Amino acid sequence: MKTSLGAKTLASPTPTWVVCAYDAAGKPNGATIAWGGICCSKPPCLAISLRAATYTHGCITASKAFTVNVPRQDQAVIADYFGMASGRDTDKFAAAGVSAGKSDLVSAPYLQEFPLVFECALTHVVELGLHTQFVGEIKDVKADPEILTDGKIDMEKLGTVLYSPATRQYFGLGPLLGAGFSIGNAYVK
Template structure:
């Protein structure tokens, strides 16, 4: 096996573990949605998710002010809308209208669910200690929604620089974990 140097600026594409998300917020009467791939599970019960939102993103101020959002999980059928969402700013674009996404009322937070997504996780910010330094928010999932009619959903996984993978075949192996 041969090894060659790999650019440090592309390491995240090797480690990206989870699906690309659409993070939705609502602030000052305005709903917004952004593409997010920098997130990680932190705890199982209650479910805690860490995510990085840059202070350059329009959603950052809304998330910091309201301390609420929805993590929406799109499938490959929404791939182009996911990319388009990430390529424009909520500062000057109503992304829901422009991209043909449908906001639905959430049950426990003010931010909307995205109807076209396979699953939606209503979240509250529970830790902001790393926000100012890294843009890292710790979210607690307070309500989860799943479209049970979608069998074998294929999620998108960002590899960097416009490259994506889709989730593949599910395999089941013996495990003591439940």
């Protein structure tokens, strides 16, 4: 028998992403989010959710663009910091010692030091309650060559960071379990 935990946001793990956008003055800003994921394959889209009270929420609303920046495990401290400080009164990039790059296809900055970046144009805004969901069409994916194997993202080389809403802790990616649409063949008759 299972134990009821109630209606809570305990789906685990979630990605640890830093979402970046320009503010009204053109200053790069970013915030760490855990509410996000792929939401459509054609066109390729990401959905992220932020509280309206956050500075980044206003930046995305105004600029109609954002980037999703995926840290390596050794960058978890930077990602955590971007979720703690407010861009209203802090230049998070300078404080964390990271650089803002300029996206080629959307009007949004990205973290140059992070190995994987999704450039997104805002397509939908959905008010959900405490959070607003922003859907962005992925216009480009930029990856450091070091995380690629045969032109594809190598999850072991990326060493992505996962977050547990239940415990408010960061984790690393575990070992490979098998190939998708393959390991379940044991049940196919």
